Amino acid sequence: MKQQLEAIRADALAAFNAVDSAAALDALRVQYLGKKGELTAVLKQMGKLSAEERPVIGQLANDIRAELEKVLEEKSASIEAQALQQRLVEEKLDVTIPGKAPVIGHKHPMYIALDEIKDIFIGMGFTVLDGPEVEFAELNFDRLNAEEGHPSRDWSDTFYFDEDCRVMLRSQTSPMQVRAMDTMELPIRIIAPGRVYRKDEVDATHSPMFHQVEGMVIDKGVTMADLKGTLNTVVEQLYGKGTKTRFRPHHFPFTEPSCEMDVQCHKCGGVGCPTCKGEGWIELLGAGMIHPRVLEMAGIDPEVYSGWAFGIGLERTAMRRFKIADLRLIFENDIRFLEQF
Numbered sequence: 096m097k098q099q100l101e102a103i104r105a106d107a108l109a110a111f112n113a114v115d116s117a118a119a120l121d122a123l124r125v126q127y128l129g130k131k132g133e134l135t136a137v138l139k140q141m142g143k144l145s146a147e148e149r150p151v152i153g154q155l156a157n158d159i160r161a162e163l164e165k166v167l168e169e170k171s172a173s174i175e176a177q178a179l180q181q182r183l184v185e186e187k188l189d190v191t192i193p194g195k196a197p198v199i200g201h202k203h204p205m206y207i208a209l210d211e212i213k214d215i216f217i218g219m220g221f222t223v224l225d226g227p228e229v230e231f232a233e234l235n236f237d238r239l240n241a242e243e244g245h246p247s248r249d250w251s252d253t254f255y256f257d258e259d260c261r262v263m264l265r266s267q268t269s270p271m272q273v274r275a276m277d278t279m280e281l282p283i284r285i286i287a288p289g290r291v292y293r294k295d296e297v298d299a300t301h302s303p304m305f306h307q308v309e310g311m312v313i314d315k316g317v318t319m320a321d322l323k324g325t326l327n328t329v330v331e332q333l334y335g336k337g338t339k340t341r342f343r344p345h346h347f348p349f350t351e352p353s354c355e356m357d358v359q360c361h362k363c364g365g366v367g368c369p370t371c372k373g374e375g376w377i378e379l380l381g382a383g384m385i386h387p388r389v390l391e392m393a394g395i396d397p398e399v400y401s402g403w404a405f406g407i408g409l410e411r412t413a414m415r416r417f418k419i420a421d422l423r424l425i426f427e428n429d430i431r432f433l434e435q436f
């Protein structure tokens with residue numbers, strides 16, 4: 096029996112040693128030390144022993160149990176420590192590694208300029224309208240007093256969708272004047288920014304697609320003085336106090352009288368330089384008092400109401416605002432250019 100016990104001891108110690116997981120170690124505990132384990136099985140046969148042998152074997156069995164329990168405990172602790180060590184290695188997070196900065200975009204310079212213009216007009220009580228880029232020629236031309244045969248209606252200038260020239264890409268934001276007159280209550284104070292299209296070759300100052308901001312006021316007793324006062328205020332807010340403007344007579348079919356407004360060149364201060372082509376002034380917008388016929392066609396009595404309108408070229412405004420020399424840069428989407436704003 097003594098040999099049996101010694102054999103169990105040796106087996107158990109070897110088995111404990113070989114194991115490397117907590118679950119396997121627990122299985123061994125049951126196998127050797129459990130109620131139905133090998134050690135217990137041997138002890139059950141103690142009755143067969145003589146009275147002198149019993150306490151000796153009993154003592155030996157207790158010693159072996161104590162020893163195995165101790166080794167088991169140590170082994171269990173070392174398995175746990177090893178598992179922890181492994182997790183520490185696997186889950187290591189080096190907080191000193193530099194992070195990857197997310198690339199965040201920002202507003203396009205032209206939309207920065209547009210938002211500034213919107214803010215200024217909203218502050219003066221204007222409503223911002225949005226309208227279709229695919230427009231009826233009736234609204235783009237007829238209702239704006241540019242009848243059949245007007246040079247701007249020519250195929251060579253305008254993108255038409257049909258042989259009859261009834262549907263087109265709008266060549267100006269001015270049809271928004273008509274849409275506003277047709278749908279809004281008087282008095283009207285609106286701006287309408289958006290894309291417009293003309294058959295122009297691309298160069299430093301031209302593009303077949305560009306942006307305008309239309310503006311219009313209709314009320315009783317509105318005069319050219321209101322137009323000039325409003326536009327001068329806008330220019331001073333955009334380009335700084337004291338920025339000089341100049342109004343030149345011009346012709347548009349839907350305004351009478353009509354004018355163009357120039358701003359003093361930001362580069363040379365009016366002396367004349369390459370940026371302003373030696374003029375000292377840069378053309379910024381077209382404007383005028385709304386033609387009585389245009390009001391009449393919209394069912395508004397020109398004897399009671401009067402109004403003015405303007406159309407600003409947005410690219411030109413942004414180019415002046417950010418001192419950009421070539422229009423093409425605005426549309427090329429070169430990040431090295433766009434990042435500067």
Ligand code: PHE
Nearest residue numbers: 267269381382383404405406
């Ligand atoms: N629509 C004109 C253009 O494209 C600008 C304009 C708008 C002129 C409103 C007068 C009044 O040139």
